[in-house]
Amino acid sequence: MFFSVFWKFFLLGCTSFGGPAAHIGYFRKEFVERLGWATETEYAQWVALSQIMPGPGSSQVGFAMGYHRGGILGAVAAFVGFTLPSVVLMCLFAALDSQFADDVVFQGILAALKLMAVVVILDAIWGMGRSFCQSYRTRLVALLGMVFVLLWPLGLSGLLLVLIAGAVGAVWLADTPTKTFTTPVSRSIAYASLGLFVALFVMAALINGNGAAALMAQLFQAGSLVFGGGHVVLPLMSEQLANFVSTTHLLTAYSAAQAVPGPMFTLATYIGAILAPDGGLVLWAVLATLAIFLPGLLLMLVGQHFWQRVGYYPRVQGAVNAINAAVVGLLAATLIFPILPASVTGIWQAIIVLLAFAWLRAKQPAIWQVVTVFVVGGVVSALF
Template structure:
């Protein structure tokens, strides 16, 4: 358990770039280096996280911990990966917005954004080589990327994933092997029951503005967020309403994008500001509320996910979704990762240098992070 916590805790301090970059960091650490998962197992977890509401990359980390050491491993992975971001958001909330406009801070962050481009590009290359080996998966990958680049949005993402799953179930089943079409799928009902009770019961039992009310409000938001951290912005804005000045809200959102770790810790900042009498408790209740729904749903399905994936049609659907996920990462590499990081030719030159260091020289991630921060401080 301590090993899981320490590994994710180290990643939590350096995982800049948003959900797509986190998927790249996880793959680099747990598939390529530590060998905790095969490429296929990792791709299945990523695919599952695309279909469930909640923080996608955090769900991937939670599932990695679960597969390695059960529920306690999942909790250790979540706490390790999220704690650095929570600590930073608490400090930023306490110190107001002054640090987010500090030139040295912004320069270091810019260097780390360039590293995120390198990490995501490397993940795309590896996953494309693995899951897009024939014409149809390549077509699904490119169709997904093009669709999301032309018509970005959660509706487009949902439609292309469904289309990829349907296509894969028909044409991408593995030949041979035993058929398990009659294998029943039995989810773990307890976490699903807890999810349903909290979703329907909490609003009836809590008062607005109390700590329990804050937890309830953020639980509702976390239950509705499909598509990652950026989608949580309008939902939290509706929850906050007039309780938080617009400038403070946008400052917290900007900080959530600038720091490492999951963007859902934006809730930490809001909970702190919304609870002037108990700011730290408010931050923790808000954070727990926004993350919990996605984890309960994941626990309900993940238990028999491998059994479900052994059904030929489901296996084919997963093959289609895996190809589409590569397309999702391609679209995310361009917007927002590449566009927010690469502004001048020097930026692109540093990205190319980073790709050489990572792909050819296999430089450890800690050195990549160090060099990225130094490049940002010295050149920008």
């Protein structure tokens, strides 16, 4: 089971470009639609829960999926598999000083994969919208959620949207219950995770200086306090790591994280690698990666346990319905800005996106097939 979960997530980790919103689409397409590892309702509630927890949202969803499939070992397998390709590439960026980043073919492939991310997000919005916006009230929640995020595109807008939607849904949608997921996160695992998180957070707050322990402590605090995913962690890390790295290095790490597949929190991998002493690049990179991811993963286990304990109450289920609809609006807003302007810059690219979306809906190809088509297209466009 461990290898099976690891391999599926590893393949996605090699091909999941486009950031957290796209990752949600990749996971849904592969694990809900194609493999049937979870139901649409279970998956949507993991997504909703990840929106109100600090940490890397898409990695938390993958972690929950892995736990659902194979317990703690499955969760670890999902995290390692999805994160490993990005960690390796970020280490290479640090070691090679991004020497290949200006290569014409590389840039062509990157542009094509950005278009692919648009297609995958469109597919996620379409599928989740059909499942969770079936009534006029849930469609209205999704629409207002999209408008809210577009008008207030700040780091905490996603969290505020989910909290507001939950409060509204508890009152307005309490008469339209949905099923809750049944992932058996036991009390012992939940409390052990919470205890470990609190102990590590306190230890991190007490560590000072400029050494390896202090760096990992700052990264752990950043992973514990950031809401909204990889794009939001940059300003927090800029403040947390002011004594360790320059703004230039942080921006380079941010750019590199967007150029590789997988979670954007691996910008911490780059930071650890460039600060490592001779011979310690891999060790520092791995420790930095664990430091920033661990708090969000621990809290996801805690959140799942308490969510399933209260998820049977009508008002809680109404809140879940509203949050699911709000997440659809959040995905739509993220697609409109910043993903579309950064990916689709001409009429031909728009046509490619529409044709690929129609192909995805009609034929339901595997993700590797979609990636292959776009990579080949990127190479051809760069060379010719």
